[in-house]
Amino acid sequence: PASAQGQQVVAAAIAAGIPEAIAGMFACVASAPVQIMPPVLPKVTDYAAALGGELNSEHSAVLPGYAVGKVIGEGGFCQVRLAIHQLSGRKVAVKIIDKAKLADANEAKRIQREIRVMRHLTHECVIKLFEVVDTPKMLYLIMEHAPNGSLLDYVRARKRLAEQDAAYILQQIVAGLEYCHRREVVHRDVKLENILLDADNGMKVIDFGLSAFFVPGKRLRVHCGSPSYAAPEIVARKQYDGPPVDVWSLGVVLFAMLAGYLPFHSSSGNKQELCAKIMEGRYTPPESLSALAKDLLSRMLTVDPDRRITLDAIMGHPWVKAAAKWEPVGGSIYMVRADPTTGAVYADDQLVSELEAAGYNRQIVLQHLLNQDTNYITAGYYLLAEGKAEVIRRMRGPAAVRRYTSRSAPGAQPGDQQQPPSGVAAGGAAGGGSTAAAATNTRTVGATAPNGTWTAAGGVSSMGAGQHGGSGGLGWSRP
Numbered sequence: 001p002a003s004a005q006g007q008q009v010v011a012a013a014i015a016a017g018i019p020e021a022i023a024g025m026f027a028c029v030a031s032a033p034v035q036i037m038p039p040v041l042p043k044v045t046d047y048a049a050a051l052g053g054e055l056n057s058e059h060s061a062v063l064p065g066y067a068v069g070k071v072i073g074e075g076g077f078c079q080v081r082l083a084i085h086q087l088s089g090r091k092v093a094v095k096i097i098d099k100a101k102l103a104d105a106n107e108a109k110r111i112q113r114e115i116r117v118m119r120h121l122t123h124e125c126v127i128k129l130f131e132v133v134d135t136p137k138m139l140y141l142i143m144e145h146a147p148n149g150s151l152l153d154y155v156r157a158r159k160r161l162a163e164q165d166a167a168y169i170l171q172q173i174v175a176g177l178e179y180c181h182r183r184e185v186v187h188r189d190v191k192l193e194n195i196l197l198d199a200d201n202g203m204k205v206i207d208f209g210l211s212a213f214f215v216p217g218k219r220l221r222v223h224c225g226s227p228s229y230a231a232p233e234i235v236a237r238k239q240y241d242g243p244p245v246d247v248w249s250l251g252v253v254l255f256a257m258l259a260g261y262l263p264f265h266s267s268s269g270n271k272q273e274l275c276a277k278i279m280e281g282r283y284t285p286p287e288s289l290s291a292l293a294k295d296l297l298s299r300m301l302t303v304d305p306d307r308r309i310t311l312d313a314i315m316g317h318p319w320v321k322a323a324a325k326w327e328p329v330g331g332s333i334y335m336v337r338a339d340p341t342t343g344a345v346y347a348d349d350q351l352v353s354e355l356e357a358a359g360y361n362r363q364i365v366l367q368h369l370l371n372q373d374t375n376y377i378t379a380g381y382y383l384l385a386e387g388k389a390e391v392i393r394r395m396r397g398p399a400a401v402r403r404y405t406s407r408s409a410p411g412a413q414p415g416d417q418q419q420p421p422s423g424v425a426a427g428g429a430a431g432g433g434s435t436a437a438a439a440t441n442t443r444t445v446g447a448t449a450p451n452g453t454w455t456a457a458g459g460v461s462s463m464g465a466g467q468h469g470g471s472g473g474l475g476w477s478r479p
Helices: 004-015 057-062 105-118 151-158 163-182 242-259 271-280 291-300 311-315 349-357 362-370 376-395
Strands: 066-074 078-085 090-098 129-134 138-144 195-197 203-205
Touching: 057 066, 057 138, 066 090, 078 376, 090 376, 105 129, 129 376, 151 195, 151 242, 163 203, 163 242, 163 311, 242 291, 242 311, 291 311, 349 362, 349 376, 362 376
Parallel strands: none
Antiparallel strands: 066 078, 078 090, 090 138, 129 138, 195 203
16 A cells, blocks of 8 residues: 555656556655755765766756756657766666556556566666655656667677577576566567667667566466567467476577577568467578577477476587586675564675765665565665675686677687686674565655664674567578
8 A cells, every 4th residue: 555655756756747557657656755865975076977978957856866967769668868876976877757658558568567667676686776856747767777789789789699509698587587487477479679788788678568476376367478588388379387388489589689580570570470480480590590509599499488498408418518507696795685583784884884984874775675575775785785796706807708609709708707806795684573664665766764773683793705579580681
């Protein structure tokens, strides 16, 4: 249910002419109100220059703690602007949804579903949702910024990828999807356009608008996704298990990376012909592909979902194991957990200490993290973690920065990678309760934070440590 502040936003939205069904859709998924402390030592002194010469005062005023800049993307009812999270000094993408332009309640439900799902996901190969701010006319989604375009752009620019490059990319997408499936989330719209590249060309799974929570063993009924990437069981409109449909779509992505075109298409755009090819699993891989690559494709594009290869088995396939191994960097940095015996909350001590130095109560920071809240404080933590992961990547040397032979010397191979430094510390808190957690789902602009009333019975210990439904085509013809 919406908080009192959220109900005020809904009432103001209705008064502004937003349909009631849409006006009330987002109050229960918006972020918790927290006090926003000005940075003691700003990491960016000239926000306009850092944002490419443009600073939008209107949106910056609505989003305290952020400097909002130029438009970097636009759609039918939203635009995406580049912004800076002032506490961390890190760039973010702000998706601004104009409620008046939403066609109907179904579009609003899709956005609400995406928010509900993404609030539960924190993985270096999945785009991170940091905060949701609801206002009467606009909805703001503050998200991780991935500046190097989509995998579609990357493949299109190179026509097709070398096998070792495709295998390295595949490992990252598998890692992201495997994490989602462990969290019982199925994506249902895996395609080239829905993979973005970060500043180091690392892969980020995006767009969870068609995703769903699933219960293992219980079949799903909603048939959705992009036709060219849809699994046979989706095309046949059968009930289906969630994870295998993502494996099929990932098989289409892998084929497109290796071939430069999609495996299932019709010469005349005939949908029935396309569906027939998908349901029969009828495709022709390029002759130039290795036998192992063809074998993996055949296992991913197996019509029977019960016989289709799993994500775990993909990582153990000889074709993947023969390629340079992708090593995660951020797992231990992003991880926040509680000890069920002591109640201690474990997070990265360096990052928590930096937030504490900025004026935020340590226990409240830890409680927000443990609750998986999406607000300005947790955004600061994960953005600082993102910066730390970049440093670790560079400490490992050039090979750890995601480089592919397609954009470097022919035949170059990523070198050996070392384990990251062990500086994952624990900040603990046991017992107690949190007023900070009482309104975890409603951030209203101008609201103030709880005044530090959360206390820890055991104190704090430091232990030293896109759009949907399109054809999904690549934009060029099969040779």
